[in-house]
Amino acid sequence: MTSAARPLRLATTEADFEAQFKARLHWSADTDAAIEQRVAEILADVQQRGDAAVLEYTRRFDGLDAPDLQALTLQPGELKAAFDGLPAAQREALQAAAQRVRTYHEAQKKASGESWSYRDADGTLLGQKVTPLDRVGIYVPGGKAAYPSSVLMNAIPAHVAGVGEIIMVVPTPRGEKNMLVLAAAHVAGVTRAFTVGGAQAVAALAYGTATVPAVDKITGPGNAYVAAAKRRVFGTVGIDMIAGPSEILVLADGSTPPDWVAMDLFSQAEHDELAQSILLCPDAAYIDAVQEAIDRLLPAMPRAEIIAASLNGRGALIHTRDMQEACAISNRIAPEHLEVSSSEPHRWEPLLKHAGAIFLGAYTSESLGDYCAGPNHVLPTSGTARFSSPLGVYDFQKRSSLIEVSAAGAQVLGPIASVLAHGEGLQAHARAAELRLKP
Incomplete structure (x- = not known):
């Protein structure tokens, strides 16, 4: 018999919301x-x-x-x-x-x-060389x-x-x-x-x-x-990165069929028991409808036990004051996958700063991004989207700075370098710049 799935139900108006919220998000990358x-x-x-x-x-x-x-x-x-x-x-x-x-x-x-470069007025070339x-x-x-x-x-x-x-x-x-x-x-x-x-x-x-x-x-x-x-x-x-468990955050305004959202929550929960699926929504009745869909749809899922363990252990259905607050909480979470399941996704997208990938609109299921939309599905997890990016072409390239100083440019840059080098006590650095100065 399939276990029931009861994600933690929270409301931002509750006095202990912060403590429960932080406890539910916690996951450590430290290895045994x-x-x-x-x-x-x-x-x-x-x-x-x-x-x-x-x-x-x-x-x-x-x-x-x-x-x-x-x-x-x-x-x-x-x-x-x-x-x-x-x-x-x-x-x-x-x-x-x-x-x-x-x-x-x-x-x-x-x-x-791509590589790029430019020249100063004195002929000095500065740029970047990109090589695979x-x-x-x-x-x-x-x-x-x-x-x-x-x-x-x-x-x-x-x-x-x-x-x-x-x-x-x-x-x-x-x-x-x-x-x-x-x-x-x-x-x-x-x-x-x-x-x-x-x-x-x-x-x-x-x-x-x-x-x-x-x-x-x-x-x-x-x-x-x-x-x-x-x-x-x-x-x-x-x-590339040290990846944690899979994550999905659904930011919903109540306009998407509840069954769709429930299945989207399942789509990450089925990966493993430590995966995290969270719903943020200002409509309490809609959250009830999503929970009902979870109860109804779960028994038919081949990986129902894994989904149930994931939702019970790390899932959450969070009632927010409004969509603005939901966006602010989303930025705190910085999820791997962020679905903006709204009739006005482009209204909320400018408020969203931190996410591995942002899926706009009810028809944009996270699973399409996993397989065939085009953007990369190797994404930062565990809040690291605050400072890191999806896997991309740039991960397989390196950049070298290009510097070609003209004779005229050396007269401008040399005194600056000399002063700073002497200030650091590195006389050979200073002398190397000074030797190129014209009497």
Whole structure:
């Protein structure tokens, strides 16, 4: 029998709202000490023994016994065969989603990923040179579920950015390969792929082995072991982010069918028990209607137990004084996914500052963004949208400053640099500038 789902009911007018609100939002990114210790051991072992360690951990954790890492390498022909073997509807959906993701990231590159420069009146050139990373690694989850959409969202912006090599790692427990994931790798232009996962895959990408090449950056979500490994290898390589549980915040004015909102709350709750689904609405009767829809729709959901655990443990239905207050609370939460389920979404959008992605209007379900709208679905979680952004083309590029000082410019900049350098006690800095000054 399916458990009932009763998200915490709150009202901003209640005296203890702040305490209950903060308690419901709390989630710590700190990893269990035992996991941290185990991950540290795995990273050190892979760094020292390379392929042999990766094979040992793959055998132990994934139940996949292979003589060498070449046997765990997915060849381009196998990826293409996976694509060709899909039903036509799946092939067409993958290609359509990939094209939309590619088009969006090409526009993003044009807007924010190009080099630029200008010259001062004295002829000094200043600017920025944007270049792609040479090689990146993308981690694709493959344990509890398989995510071909994550392949598209990680590999396509890297490809658009101009990354030379895209190395994919994906666990295949007991050797079970997901054909959609392999097909997505073919569509997205993955260069090389390995059927390894966990902390050992992160270590192989970060340090390199005889078979797995070392990369410059690792992106993509994973379990607690993967997150801990990414945190530890940061500095040796770049990483995208440390992702927490999935989140959705629905900002509703009561004009959207309650069933739609209930299902949107389910769409994140079904990920796992720690996912968070919150509704903010100034209409108490509408909140009642959404709760009724939750009660009615939940029993038919295949992942009903996970949804119920998520909504009971971390979900909330919050009655606000008005939509303005709802927007202010949303900014405090800074959610991963923010749905503005309103008849006037563009009225409220200017008030919303912090969110990984903002979905405007009743017809814009978060799930469309997950798969095929075009913007990236790898988003900041746990309030980090206050200071970080979705995965994008810019994550696969780096910027170098361009400086070319003319002879005339050196006469202007030299005295300034000299004064500041002497002030810092760095005489060689000052002298280097002074030598270029004309008598």
